[in-house]
Amino acid sequence: MLRAVARFCGHWPPGATAADGMLWQTELRPHAAGEFSMAAAQANLAMEDQAQVFASPAATLVGVYDGHGGSDASRFLRSRLFPHVQRFALDQGGMSTEVIRMAFGAAEDEFLQQVSMAWRQRPRMAAVGSCCLLGAISGDTLYVANLGDSRAVLGRRVVGGGVAVAERLTDEHNAGSEEVRRELAALNPDDGQIVVHTRGAWRVKGIIQVSRSIGDVYLKKPEYSMDPLFRNIGPPIPLKRPALSADPSIHVRKLKPNDLFLIFASDGLWEHLSDDAAVQIVFKNPRTVSSYDI
Known part of the structure; x- marks a missing residue:
């Protein structure tokens, strides 16, 4: 039911294998709604991106964090976003769009606090950010939340036929x-x-x-880019209001019998494959390939 594909992700669970030092993959593993696999191709000298999957009998969470300016924000999201989602879901009695918005808001606030505390020693952290793509399956309901230009695509079988069609589940903020x-x-x-x-x-x-992200504090709070400490990083950026937002677009969908699989990936995949091309690869090779082959 689920396949997560992420570009140059910096951390992999036990059992991940490397093809040539720049490519990583995991084989199919079970989760509550089916199976998942993950893959990455390192495109930069330093890995700035992260991905993760959490699977339990109650829910499945997928995260793809496409970092820029450094890996601080994407690594932070990998360690802190899921705990925020789980905490708010417990407080609210289950998964909802409000739970996801609160989790994104809490993650943004916490990262801003880290930037503030590190400002004098590491002013460059104010210019670090990450796109954030979150998928959550709870029961028969799928939630997809997004900041930036990563993408989630669903492969759905056409009723009465042996053909799969692609359904995009994200709004891209580019x-x-x-x-x-x-x-x-x-x-x-x-x-x-x-x-x-x-x-x-x-x-x-x-x-x-991108117009929405976690981090990128210098484009959200003028006191950072106008501070003399920032001059070694870039010119002052006068702002009357935040230029970027951390408010995610959220899509909610009931899963149906003809929904076959999901692909979560950063823009690195979608720069080379259309939604339909990626769906056809998975549909035509349901067991003979992993997400690595995409």
């Missing part, structure tokens, strides 16, 4: 999207430079392509 640019312009009507096309892409404040 300034390359006209819809995202309109959203940013509406939120910042007095800032003509909120989105700038530079270095071959649309970027928020001419710097970053």
Whole structure:
């Protein structure tokens, strides 16, 4: 039912194997709704991304954290996001969109506290961030929450046929999207430079392509980028309000008998494969390949 695919993830569970020092995979393993596997390909000199799966009889959680500017934020999410989800789910009596929003908010606040405490010794942490893709299966309900441009895609069998179709379950927060640019312009009507096309892409404040993330404090709180300590990292960035958001888009869906599998991946996969191409690979090779082969 579930396959998690992540680009250059920095930590793997026991049993993960490496193909050539730059590629990692795990074979199929059981979870409450079926089986899962994970894979990664290291594309950068330093691994900035993380992924994880938590499986129990009650629920399954999937996390893909595509870091940028360093690995601090993605590693933080790997250690702290699931505990926040589990704590709020226990407090609220089960999984819900509100539980997920509270968990994302708590993770953002906690990371901001870490940046504040480390500011004098490690000011560069203010420029570290991560996209965050979370999947949660509780009973027959699937929750998918996203910040940034990672993606979750469901493979669904067409009723009465031997064909699978792809269903995208995430909204991507990337300034390359006209819809995202309109959203940013509406939120910042007095800032003509909120989105700038530079270095071959649309970027928020001419710097970053994603419009939502965990971290990236220098684009959310002006006191950091305006501080003299930040001058060794980049120029001051005057802000009247946060340029980036940590409010996730959340999709909720009841799982149905014709829902076959899920693919969770950072943008590194989707830059090379369409939703349909990835779904067809898994659909046509349900047991002969792992997520590594995608």
